[in-house]
Amino acid sequence: MTAPENKSATLSDGVVDWLINGTRDQRFIDNIFAEMCIRLQQAGIPLARSTLHVLIQHPQWLGARFMWADGMREAEIARVDHDVRERSEYIGSPANEMFDGATELRENLEQDPALGRKHALYREMRAQGLTDYVAWPLYHTLGKRHLVTFATNRPGGFDDTHVAALKNLLPVLALVSEIRVKNRLARTLLETYVGSHAGELILAGATRRGTGTTVRAAIMICDLRDFTKISDNWPRDDVIDLLNDYFDAMSEPIARHGGEILKFIGDGLLAIFPLSEPKACANLLHAVTEARQAMIALNARNDGTGRAPLNYGIGVHVGDVMYGNIGSSTRLDFTVIGPAVNMASRLEALTKQLGKKVLLSRDFAELVEREFELEHVGRYEVRGFSDPIELFAF
Known part of the structure; x- marks a missing residue:
């Protein structure tokens, strides 16, 4: 296993370096996330789909989901209602398992569906020709858990070097995303409690x-x-x-x-x-x-x-x-x-x-x-x- 780990570091080192040093002037996490996925492809990781799920403090929304797929230049953003946890789209989903305490999810989408997890999301990914799926929690300060997922359409799924390379990104992605999420949170809270114009003035000093x-x-x-x-x-x-x-x-x-x-x-x-x-x-x-x-x-x-x-x-x-x-x-x-x-x-x-x-x-x-x-x-x-x-x- 030593060799794959060393090789995996070379696959994602350039993306890690870019996350640390190349995103300072980028304000929005959805743009960073989309470019990160494209750079992962360019580094040789067969990424076909990826999502980032973040919990936010907003009067109308529980959270947001950023979704990127092969060929997209920008991430698709979807807001998540507060009552989503009572719906079938959440119950039994990877997000449900992750927020209940799972530390890793891996699903072989090429195997017989009867042997795998049962949820509409997995059926949807199989229908899209995806072959492998992995998800991890993204830890922010004080144990706050968010979620990032990666999927491929490569026959046989991700190999060990791909998975290790993706895992190698998590600590840096957590730091980069936390800064942007908290900046957005500060803006949202100010807009909520003092109004948009006053909020802009306060943020400006x-x-x-x-x-x-x-x-x-x-x-x-x-x-x-x-x-x-x-x-x-x-x-x-x-x-x-x-x-x-x-x-x-x-x-x-x-x-x-x-x-x-x-x-x-x-x-x-x-x-x-x-x-x-x-x-x-x-x-x-x-x-x-x-x-x-x-x-x-x-x-x-x-x-x-x-x-x-x-x-x-x-x-x-x-x-x-x-x-x-x-x-x-x-x-x-x-x-x-x-x-x-x-x-x-x-x-x-x-x-x-x-x-x-x-x-x-x-x-x-x-x-x-x-x-x-x-x-x-x-x-x-x-x-x-x-x-x-x-x-x-x-």
Whole structure:
């Protein structure tokens, strides 16, 4: 066995060296993975198919699968749902065995299928003419296990030198993939908790308290009505489901139309539409229109389950805001502050008093009144502002 091990090292040494020294400027693991597979072929390993499975921390996805096959220049990326472990595609699969503790899987795809493992994946690979399959865990820090697989269509499958060469890659591939997965994880977590634009700024180094920029933006503040009564009288899980459904109805149109949600505040949200983007104010009202339709649909579904309809109020203003880091020396919030934000908040509060779902300031209305039909409500005192404010309903 000594000779094959020495020979195997020569097969993959060039690829190992490239992973260590040639991927520093490559940001995405899927691109590295595809090029690695091509380089393995060029090194003499008869690779026909390979997959990399990584677990990620994402609100919508359990993980991702990168798949490369002979002739592909780029890896195919598939997201994996959180509930995949309950499905037949996972139960009994190599991923299932690996995440249950297996340290190596090898399947001879040329043998009688009745003698091998039973899973749709193995049938699929046999149908593709593959002859051999091997899978190993990929260990990241603190024992986190991911998965990499290799398959060939070479008659007789991989020989010992091929398998040893592939195994030789694992420690370096683990290091290279962990760096990229954690970079992506940091970006995902920031996008999830502070929004995509703020996340980009933070990753670019905007982490010092008090730093920020002045942005002219349309500001939207939305609040759910009678939430205290709902939370006092409904079961906890129902309250959480209700809030999630409500935030989906409001948030998805905002994101579609170029807005950025900066924070959820209990049962409310704060979003901005920077005026640096074309038609930002019109986009805000398009988002409000779609959110209103989504709330009507949500209330119709809730009515079918005996739940009371949800009511809400939205205040909209436009102006300059300070956009940046605010907080203590060790705990910061990336948000917007300024009189324009205060005005939007006051208008949201007035929606309940005036019986309107959406109130707009005159400053905002002037920017959209040619495109949208607005209802003039009148001039009203607004707490914290010396002069009455002219209001419009939408």
